[in-house]
Amino acid sequence: MSSGKSGISRIWKLYSSQEKRNIIIYIVGIMLYKFGVEAYNGSIVTLATNRYDQEAFNRNSTAHTFERVGLLSGLNQASQCIGSILVAPLTRRWPTRTVLSISIFIFAIFSAILMIVDTATGGHIKPKDFVQINEHDYRYYGKYNTNGIIPIYCITGIAFGMVELIRRIIPRDIVGDDGEKLQKMDAVVHIFYEIAGVSGAFATGLGLIPHLGNNYSFIITPILFTAAAIVWLFISSLGLANNNNNNNNFSDENIRIDKNSESNYLKSILNGFIIFIQSFFIGAKIVFTHRKFIWLWSCYALTLYAHRYLENGIAPQIATRYLEQSEWSQVIVGASNFGELLGAVFIFIFGNFIKTPLPWSRLDAFILLLVWYIPYYYPPVNDVKYAWIIAATYIPIGFGSSVDDIGLNSFIQSSLSNLESKHKNISALGAVASFLYSSYIIIYAILNPLLGLYIDRIDNSTGSIRPAFVNTVAIQMTVISAIVLISTLIPKGSMACNPVLLHDEELDPTINNVQNPDKLPTKNNNCEQIIKEHARNETDSQLVTYF
Structure with a gap:
């Protein structure tokens, strides 16, 4: 104590x-x-x-x-x-x-x-x-x-x-x-x-x-x-706010500021969209051309989509059609949030025992299979007790989502924080984050309304959404779970139940290691290096939206 x-x-x-x-x-x-x-x-x-x-x-x-x-x-x-x-x-x-x-x-x-x-x-x-x-x-x-x-x-x-x-x-x-x-x-x-x-x-x-x-x-x-x-x-x-302000107080002889470009907010927004698109493709190249990272797409984008769909898609459908009280979907979402809280506390206390995110991703994949009961569950309507029973099953789902998300974020940041892309304004971390999160957004934006259309058709023709749930909940989550489990076997050294280290892989020519001593800032180029790093940090803050 x-x-x-x-x-x-x-x-x-x-x-x-x-x-x-x-x-x-x-x-x-x-x-x-x-x-x-x-x-x-x-x-x-x-x-x-x-x-x-x-x-x-x-x-x-x-x-x-x-x-x-x-x-x-x-x-x-x-x-x-x-x-x-x-x-x-x-x-x-x-x-x-x-x-x-x-x-x-x-x-x-x-x-x-x-x-x-x-x-x-x-x-x-x-x-x-x-x-x-x-x-x-x-x-x-x-x-x-x-x-x-x-x-x-x-x-x-x-x-x-x-x-x-x-x-x-x-x-x-x-x-x-x-x-x-x-x-x-x-x-x-x-x-x-x-x-x-x-x-x-x-x-x-x-x-x-x-x-x-x-x-x-x-x-x-x-x-x-x-x-x-x-x-x-x-x-x-x-913190860095003061440091950045101090770094901006150089003389005009050292730094030339283009006031027109700074004042042109619309141009900055356009540049932001261009950088965002560029980073998406750079991130895709980094992820899909290296064994060390290719498994991240399914383990991050697919599992994030699965959990958001279970919360924002399935929970309202259960509350509306099973329980006939749409507001009880928040009971289910609240239980999922509670599971995420437990996951965050668990990682904070015991996270040091798991050296890589692979065990967390595997655990998350297995937990997703819990949803198989949903198509075959027949709770009485208008009874909040059964909303709590369904919510209880969402606690481990939220837990798995939390530990997986935290583990993956830590791995991505630690693996890419010392690497830079060949593009002068886009870091490898920002590019990979942009690609992975944008992939989730694209999957969610396309599948959610399409699956909703399918559920509406089944509901209107049969008077029940249970037949649709077999495909949209049980089978869909099983497919995602299988893809994730297979993906966790891709990295070198991943066959162990709790891998201690994912072996390094030569990452050139896509990305270069910035820890080369020749690239370290010297007294003569310190001002220029600060400006470049500041620009890269701004790009990272713009792209690493949910890390």
């Missing part, structure tokens, strides 16, 4: 008083943000599901509910990528904390627009004595076209992508580039982040939606987002 206390005391002493203050402020803001995000995303998906069902029922026409909801979720994910690209030009002009606060405030404004539209078209909060005439009776909804949710959700997706990227790079502004400080801060922040995610999902599904209706259950979102924006403004710039 004393050693544990001494370890915590040592970690606490790593930070200065101002860094501790900023970390506390940042954690308060991130918890407000995460709680609001869970309320918003959970409400929008269930609202769209109910409204599409209601519109089809009122018109006595064939429902396309899950196809439209899949399209809605896929476009939101794609919009997040766009938002992440817009960040780099903004952070060149203003402090990161300011861009973060403005981004989340914009998110707050647009999250309120849907409620304003609902009110303007006759909608109101769910009455306390409301009794449904049938499962499609939502008389308290506004009379607007449900497709109007799509552009609003896409715009908030752009803001969401900006916030999600910035919150991953702002820790360097708070504690600098000290590896241990960043690791411990990220671990603590992630734990509090998941705590807020679990409580937010449960509060939305069990409290806000049943009492307010999912057309107003996210009324807390603009309030919490505005509070987070204000809180984050009190973060003082430390």
Whole structure:
């Protein structure tokens, strides 16, 4: 016990008083943000599901509910990528904390627009004595076209992508580039982040939606987002932010700044898109031309897609068709978030015993097979107890997702952090991250609406989605699991159950090792090296969106 206390005391002493203050402020803001995000995303998906069902029922026409909801979720994910690209030009002009606060405030404004539209078209909060005439009776909804949710959700997706990227790079502004400080801060922040995610999902599904209706259950979102924006403004710039500012104070003889290019924000955005596309193809070349990395595509992109589809696609379908209470999907999502929290804590404590991510990927692949029970499960409707039973099965699924994700991220960062591509503005790490995450987005954006269309067709023809679940849930996840397990056997030295080391592989000519002494900065070229490294860091922060 004393050693544990001494370890915590040592970690606490790593930070200065101002860094501790900023970390506390940042954690308060991130918890407000995460709680609001869970309320918003959970409400929008269930609202769209109910409204599409209601519109089809009122018109006595064939429902396309899950196809439209899949399209809605896929476009939101794609919009997040766009938002992440817009960040780099903004952070060149203003402090990161300011861009973060403005981004989340914009998110707050647009999250309120849907409620304003609902009110303007006759909608109101769910009455306390409301009794449904049938499962499609939502008389308290506004009379607007449900497709109007799509552009609003896409715009908030752009803001969401900006916030999600910035919150991953702002820790360097708070504690600098000290590896241990960043690791411990990220671990603590992630734990509090998941705590807020679990409580937010449960509060939305069990409290806000049943009492307010999912057309107003996210009324807390603009309030919490505005509070987070204000809180984050009190973060003082430390660490690399000060270093970067100092590095910019060279004389004009050493650095020539093109003021026109700095002031041209549209040109910066265009350059960002060009770099993003270039990095995608560079990352694909790195991954698919080296045995050391080729297995990452399936283990990262496919498993990330699988878990997002189980949460954002399958959970609402189960809640709507099995339990006939769409808001209970948040109970299932909350359990998955709780599993991710347990996974993060487990890795934090026991992660040193597993030297490579391969065992985590294999565990994740086996856990995915748990979903085979879903097509054959017949729970009674309108009984929240069975929502909790289904949610319990999502806890190990969330756990597997978390440990796999953390292990893969650590491997990718450690394997590529000392390598650079031949492109002068794109690092190997940024390129691989861009390719892997973009692959997931493309898979999700294409398959989600297509699978939704298939589920709608089966549901309309048979009156049940269970036959569709055999293919979309059981067989699909089995195929992904098999691909992942086979992929984990590709790297050299991977045949062991717990490989200690994935053997190195010669990576030329695609990427070059920057640890060549001839490439180290000297006194004469130090200024030029700083500028190049700063540009590369900005590109990394733009591309490594979810690492």
